[in-house]
Amino acid sequence: xxxxxxxxxxxxxxxxxxxxxxxxxxxxxxxxxxxxxxxxxxxxxxxxxxxxxxxxxxxxxxxxxxxxxxxxxxxxxxxxxxxxxxxxxxxxxxxxxxxxxxxxxxxxxxxxxxxxxxxxxxxxxxxxxxxxxxxxxxxxxxxxxxxxxxxxxxxxxxxxxxxxxxxxxxxxxxxxxxxxxxxxxxxxxxxxxxxxxxxxxxxxxxxxxxxxxxxxxxxxxxxxxxxxxxxxxxxxxxxxxxxxxxxxxxxxxxxxxxxxxxxxxxxxxxxxxxxxxxxxxxxxxxxxxxxxxxxxxxxx
Numbered sequence: 001x002x003x004x005x006x007x008x009x010x011x012x013x014x015x016x017x018x019x020x021x022x023x024x025x026x027x028x029x030x031x032x033x034x035x036x037x038x039x040x041x042x043x044x045x046x047x048x049x050x051x052x053x054x055x056x057x058x059x060x061x062x063x064x065x066x067x068x069x070x071x072x073x074x075x076x077x078x079x080x081x082x083x084x085x086x087x088x089x090x091x092x093x094x095x096x097x098x099x100x101x102x103x104x105x106x107x108x109x110x111x112x113x114x115x116x117x118x119x120x121x122x123x124x125x126x127x128x129x130x131x132x133x134x135x136x137x138x139x140x141x142x143x144x145x146x147x148x149x150x151x152x153x154x155x156x157x158x159x160x161x162x163x164x165x166x167x168x169x170x171x172x173x174x175x176x177x178x179x180x181x182x183x184x185x186x187x188x189x190x191x192x193x194x195x196x197x198x199x200x201x202x203x204x205x206x207x208x209x210x211x212x213x214x215x216x217x218x219x220x221x222x223x224x225x226x227x228x229x230x231x232x233x234x235x236x237x238x239x240x241x242x243x244x245x246x247x248x249x250x251x252x253x254x255x256x257x258x259x260x261x262x263x264x265x266x267x268x269x270x271x272x273x274x275x276x277x278x279x280x281x282x283x284x285x286x287x288x289x290x291x292x293x294x295x296x297x298x299x300x
Contacts, residue, residue, distance in 0.1 A: 001097060002056055003044040005089075009063065010037035024079045025070050033066050049177060057102040060094060064109025071116040077125050084113050084132045091140030096147050103140060110136055159209060160216035163231030168239050171229045172278040175243050179272070186272045187242035187250035190285040191215075192293065194264040196236040212236065215263045222257055239282070247271040266293045 013034035017027040040059050044051055067087070071080045087110060094102040110133050117129035155167030163171060175186050193215060200208040212232070219230045219240065229241035242250045247269065254267050268289030272281045 001093070002051070002059070003041040005093060006037045006041035006044065006059070006063075010034045010041065013037060021076065021079070024074050024076055029070075029073070033070070036062070036066070052178070053098050053102065056098055057094075057105055060090065060098070060102055061105050061109065063090070064106065064112065068109065068112035068116050071113055072119065077120060077122055080117060080120060081125060081128055081132070084117075084129060084136075087113065087132065087136040088139040091136045092143045095140045095143040100144075103144065106140060107137070157216075157232045160213055160232050162216045162220060162238070163229060165231070165233040168229065168231035168233055168241065169278060171231070171241055175241060176272065176278065184244040185242075185246045187245055187247055187269060188272065188278070188281050188285050189240040189242070189250065189254050189267050189269040190282060190289045191238040191240065191265050191267045192289055193236040193238075194266055194293075194296075211263065215261075215265065218261060218263065219257070266296060268292060 013030045016024065017030035017034065020027050020030075040062070044056075044059075047055070067083050071083045074080050074083075091103075091106050091110070094106040114126075114129050114133050118126050120126075155163055155170060157164040157167075172186075172188070178184070179186055193211065196208050196211060199211050215238065216230065216232065219238070223230060223240075227243040228245075229239075229243075231239045231241070233239055240254070242253070245253070250271070251269055254269055258265065258267065266289055268285040268287065268291070270281055270284045270288065272278070
């Protein structure tokens, strides 16, 4: 998607350079921007799955600066206004595919474009630009709201309000992709509630659901200001994903959490190994968790 956007920009800029109308930007400037757009598209393709949102955000900023610059230097009012016709598309792109900081960058670029229009000292042109900018802002916010709602439907467990299995797997894939670049450790803890079956049998499933929610709330509160991801992958099993934390530190964190927990649970933990899949790491954590459960049962 990102590469396609910049290829479309390159084609439009090339056509503008070749079919120049008197009063518009110089062909040299349009040609240079077209080359830059092709370079950014090629960079995106070359990066492939390693292409990250911060890189896309920087490229979006460059694109918006180019739009504002062309608007400021063209001598034709219609050309200046037409530079903003694609801003709604960029707002939708930033809101749907990128993080919230990219939307802030988009709003900053949108403001620059409106400012470049205002500098032209044409009231009717300014009114038209403000209407276009408002349309772009509304589009960005609608898409952002839709994205948030779709994410809740697909990636969030409706009972506990933490990540579901799909959300956990997506988060793990993202962390593992970044791990290849940063070399930062990733740990996964698999947690199983000890008393859920007994609570369900003795007090009903509503009480069991309350226990699940209490456990999830406890972990979400404990990690609310950290990069740790909390998820429920089914039944009474939860996952903690530690980003940039080695196994020793992660075990200390889990032990401290268990010591102060109001819910009884057992955990297994492991650090992802090079070229290991998330499923393989989760299986090792699962094996340790069941071994710990058997040990607790033998002591009881």
